[in-house]
Amino acid sequence: MPKTIAQKHERTIAQMIRNWPPGHALSWNAVCIGAQGILGWESPPTRQALDKKIVIKVAYKSKKEQLKIEKQKLEGIPKPRSTQDAMKKIIRLQAENDALKAELSRMAEMANRLIYNATLSGLSRERLMAPLPSIREPQKSAQQ
Structure with missing residues (x-):
């Protein structure tokens, strides 16, 4: 079987x-x-x-x-020429990553503060999340 x-x-x-x-x-x-x-x-x-x-x-x-x-x-991906070059690149990328994480944290804190203060001022969530108006370019006049 x-x-x-x-x-x-x-x-x-x-x-x-x-x-x-x-x-x-x-x-x-x-x-x-x-x-x-x-x-x-x-x-x-x-x-x-x-x-x-x-x-x-x-x-x-x-x-x-x-x-x-x-x-x-x-x-x-280009290969580093030596282990030392690879280590330098890793350290640089880690520092850049840490800086971006810190910046993101500050931006999240600022967004929360803005949302909180806007809510206290009476703005609704729908009003806060409304899309930005589109920017229209000025019409060129026919005389130019």
Whole structure:
């Protein structure tokens, strides 16, 4: 009697594929070996058996595409010439990130203060959230 893969196992295998570590190559052979542990079988399922399951097939194709896109993004980033250059860049980006977080915090505080004071002055939430009027350019006269 052939072994069957239950829907519960299909979802678990698909979740395993979605959580595949980026540093490890994703292949059907590796998925089959990982599925063996989930299914509790003595031997791994075949690629064809897993490929027949739509949930698993879609998860595999999606993860493969995601890994391909991530690899292309990494190839487009210029590589630092040395570890020292990389460390300097990380420190600079962390400082910039901290400054932006502080600025965002100040802006959020100011927005809350403005909303609070406007509400105290009797402005409704609808009036406060109304879109800005569009700016119209002055009409050029025909005499110019």
